[in-house]
Amino acid sequence: MVLSGVIYLYLIGTKELAHLEMVGTIVYQLTKNLSMDEIKAAGFGDYFVDHTTGVYPVAASGAPYTAASMQVKGDIITDLHEDLAAEQKARTTYDNILRFCDDPDVIDVIRFLRAREVVHYQRFGEALRLVTDKLDSKNFYAFNPEFDKCKNNKNK
Numbered sequence: 739m740v741l742s743g744v745i746y747l748y749l750i751g752t753k754e755l756a757h758l759e760m761v762g763t764i765v766y767q768l769t770k771n772l773s774m775d776e777i778k779a780a781g782f783g784d785y786f787v788d789h790t791t792g793v794y795p796v797a798a799s800g801a802p803y804t805a806a807s808m809q810v811k812g813d814i815i816t817d818l819h820e821d822l823a824a825e826q827k828a829r830t831t832y833d834n835i836l837r838f839c840d841d842p843d844v845i846d847v848i849r850f851l852r853a854r855e856v857v858h859y860q861r862f863g864e865a866l867r868l869v870t871d872k873l874d875s876k877n878f879y880a881f882n883p884e885f886d887k888c889k890n891n892k893n894k
Contacts, residue, residue: 753858757828757851762793764844818866825859 769782769791777786788794795803809820832852839845 753854754828757854758795760847760851762795764847766791766793768841768844814869815866818862818869821862822859822866825855825862829855829859 769777772780772782772791777783785794785796785800797803810817811820829852832848832855835848836845836852839848
């Protein structure tokens with residue numbers, strides 16, 4: 739069960755990178771034939787100077803993507819909550835794109851990616867439920883009892 743769960747989470751992570759690649763490909767296809775005037779009018783002048791029409795992953799604010807946005811604590815409960823939040827943030831981003839996009843080909847891909855985020859959210863939610871069902875106590879505030887079994891804990 740644990741190994742299959744780890745493999746499944748690895749596959750989700752791999753698929754998330756594929757989502758980035760798909761969005762990057764869309765951006766490239768939409769920008770590769772822009773004239774210099776269109777690039778400037780769209781506000782992509784500074785980006786073009788650094789990257790031409792190559793895909794360089796940045797946030798809408800212009801901040802480059804870094805691994806610093808990945809949060810891992812080593813506690814399965816904390817990490818699953820972080821995963822759930824990440825899926826919801828991605829879904830919201832796709833919802834926002836759909837609000838202003840009018841290209842049917844882009845809309846189809848974004849809807850597909852949005853649906854994948856919903857499925858991933860469901861799977862992480864199921865994993866969280868399985869983990870919390872196995873805890874020693876049924877507190878509302880979930881914690882991992884394994885972390886509280888420190889052999890050097892003098893308060894025990």
